[in-house]
Amino acid sequence: MINPFIGAILFVILAPLLGGLVAGIDRKVTAHMQGRVGPPVLQPFYDILKLFEKESVVVRPEINFYIFCYLVFLVITGAIFYAGEDILLVIFALTLAHVFLVIAAFASSSPYAHVGAERELLMMMAVEPMLILAAAGMYMTTGSFFVSDIIDHQSMGGGLLVLSIPLLFIGIVYILTIKLRKSPFDISTSHHAHQELVKGLTTEFAGPTLGMYEIAHLYETVFLLGFVWLFFAGAPLLGIVVVAVVYFLEILIDNTNTRAKWQFALRSAWLVALVTGIINLGALVVL
Amino acid sequence: MANITKSPWIIHYDGSSCNGCDIEVLACLTPLYDIERFGIINTGNPKHADIFLITGGINYQNVDIVKNTYEQMVDPKVVVAVGICATSGGVFRECYNIMGGVNEVIPVDVYVPGCAVRPEAIIDGVVQALGILEEKRAQLEKEQGGAKK
Amino acid sequence: MELLLFLILFPALMGFVFLVFPNNKARDVMVALAALVIIAATVIFFLQNYGAGTVIYEIEPGAVSTAMMAIEVVLALGVLYLAAKYRQWIVGALVVVGTGVALYAETLFTGPEHLNNLFVDEFTLIMAMIIGVIGSLICIFATGYMRDYHGHHKEIADKRKGFFFLLFVFLSAMFGVVFSNNMFWLFFFWEITTLCSFLLIGYAWDEEAQKNAFWALLLNLLGGLGFGATFLYLAFIDPSGDLVMLDSLIAAGPAIAMIPAALIGFAGLAKAAQMPFSSWLLGAMIAPTPVSALLHSSTMVKAGVYVIVRFAPIYDASFVGFLIALVGGFTFLLASGIAISQSNAKRVLAWSTIANLGLIVTCAGIGNAAAVWAAILLIVFHAIAKSLLFLCTGTVEHRIGSRDIEDMGGLISILPKVTIMMIIGIAGMFLAPFGMLISKWAALRAFLDTPYGIVAVILIAFGSAVTLFFWTKWMGKLLQVAWKPEPKREGEVSAAELYSLTTLSAGVIAICLGFPLLSSIVVEPFLEGIYGIGASLGDQNIAIMLMMMVVVFILPLSLIFFRRNPKMIPHYVGGRTETGDMHFAGSMGMQRKVLLSNYYFEGIFGEAKLGKAGNILCTLFIVAIGIVLATGVIA
């Protein structure tokens, strides 16, 4: 296992680059699915750099602070994850980061951002059980919550994690759509040229503030993909292929679905978590 | 550092138009013209936008909204008046409720004539606006640099 | 020994002083002084005893027991009188049965008198700290608050003498509960807390207050029957009276102690307001806020979980324990859900208290070392953060004239200090790296190591997601500042209130930073004493946690940078011009106010719906416990 600090530092440095590339490819693939040429692959970088060229304008100065905290804690989330630490801690840090995001939106006190904030909270509520149950499944299979142990367990002949918790993997893929803000669950804010409630919770973030938000999203994407990879950590290359396939699937879903209501998003995410959780964890106990 | 020209985000506002030009603006988004090739995104949110695309003239109902939307945009920003209505009021010019073109209320940087405008013309207008956008950015940078010193 | 007796007797003594002392500034100062004395005594007591393990104090029971019996009879008669006057026949019957059974049971024990009536161990010490320090701070807060209270509520008779009497007697009783080894004594103090609670809920003594007070009394007396039944059972299996002592009963192991543990667990569930008993705690919210803070969040309800956690080693890996854990788990999930649908801040706090007590009960029901570690830390974190929140809500209510969360929009600009403290309290309730979350985390790990644990894990996974929702939306509301904020009104908060709030906030932060210390010097030795193994989170995790804490405290510095000449424009209202103080130009030239309000999901998380489901489910679990025990299938 590589030194935990190296993992964390590599994440901090490389994640925005990797995340930007993924986002760029995402836009390219999306465009091709729609019969368009699409923007250059490096477009996400141009966008973010542009945002920092804009003037800094805020509704309240505190919003910059909240968004900065969001960014910092997302970086910490990913860093803890790639350092191979406790996965529950990772999930909690992720929650903390998103709480800051939601508060930033609340603090904008604009009608659009407000509704966006409420919906983002709803989506957090929808996602959290699945994440915790997945972590529980990992613990029950490998006997440890530590990401490094979970990887070691698989590479030392413990078999791929996905083989013992396949349903939880499906559940994670399901909520990934919410986390990546893809249709049909892009209801708190939206990507690319989609619009919902103007721009949902990001409505009042302008210029550099939005830039910080976008960077945070890149970090989050890379963290989430790492989470998916963890299910196949025993076969790293296969894992990467699976991650690519899963991401492609997300793009496909994004392009073939219309936006759902929040009721459906919440209910379905909880139902998925409940069903996959009970069946898969139950099976682990019984077997 | 001229990323702003590679990533111009647009907000489109429909003033007192006949909807002809609006359709053409939307046509730009279709696969045929695909303005996202240039990194252009229709944001629908003034706080995120760099280019204010207005179709149709200004009347007494929408004048405040045009002004407000313009004020909500973050510098550097440019205004593109699309269609002859937006540039001067066009066929509606003599109507009792029309104040005239967009330049009656906010400074316009690029005028794109046509009734209705062709998508190629719109794209051309936007591309011209990019040059002005870049100038404004350089100006802003100079000002802010000056303010810091 | 002297200090221990001092802690039990001194508050009651001061209570009697306040009963006759006139309502004036001097009394308020006296209250503050007495509270400070109690704090000092508790801290000294803690420092003297923390390394000592379990210490039994021998007390000649004769005269004391007789006195207790006498007081019990007098109090019972008093309640009986009230019950008759207000035609609360069930309450009357419960008093007669409860007291009668206890008195009768006492005559059944024929063995020699036992001397080991009082004791102290690490868990007791923690409880004592909570009662002594937090309780006293709430008393100080109450001096300022009650002055305001009567200023705002002219129609309510000023019974502050009795109020402070009850508060201090209550503190005595709580000390009694946690120090008693003799369960008859424990029961005596237990019933006194019930009575204090009854009288304090009924403080305003209007129709609603009476109704709620009697309802609380009824459910708590019902729970108290668990003790009576325990006494009868113990007298039946061992008349020598050995097992009436808490330590020997727990040492006797599940084979003997399972039935008493379940019966006392029943009493604990009622006191801790678990479903189906939760309604009394909601009703109790009409009491003045310090009462809610003291009795209904930080101490009295903790007596309920205290006895349950005491019996955790008995529940460990048993089916009865699992059923108790289910009661707690479902209460946690459903009460958290109901909290979403509430906009009254005190009701949100009440439901979240019930939920957190549920979590503690779940841990105790699971009952292994790691779960008990989580339970004890939960008790600590919850006591301090929740009392802070109650007190903040009380202060805010007197300033803005509402306890509705919807009216607290932008509070940060009106009452910045109080709001920041409120946010500290809220963060302490659910956010990493603060308090409660640490315990939730530990609880998750503990549950996974037990056979049926995944049920509890699933309940917690959903429950904590729900918790996240209602706390964050509250926090967001507080921070929702209009473009042009309203002016500050902080100066109106009384010194006593600010003092208590600041100390409690400092306490929340201190306990979040210092919990590893607390864990290593008190909690782990306690667990080692019982289970032979300690429990903790692992040093690495604690290190990361503390690092995150540090980041949280450093980050606000960035505000200095962000606040430096920012360019501000008003928010976007679809292009309409707006004024910055939340008004925009509507149609027909009208100025309209932007009204932002939170989601409540009455349809999904409504109180009636979830409450009913919870009551039915939890009643079933409790009945199941009875059936399991009755058929003798003690797993």
Ligand code: SF4
């Ligand atoms: S320019 Fe012509 S097509 Fe465009 S809005 Fe005006 S009238 Fe319609």
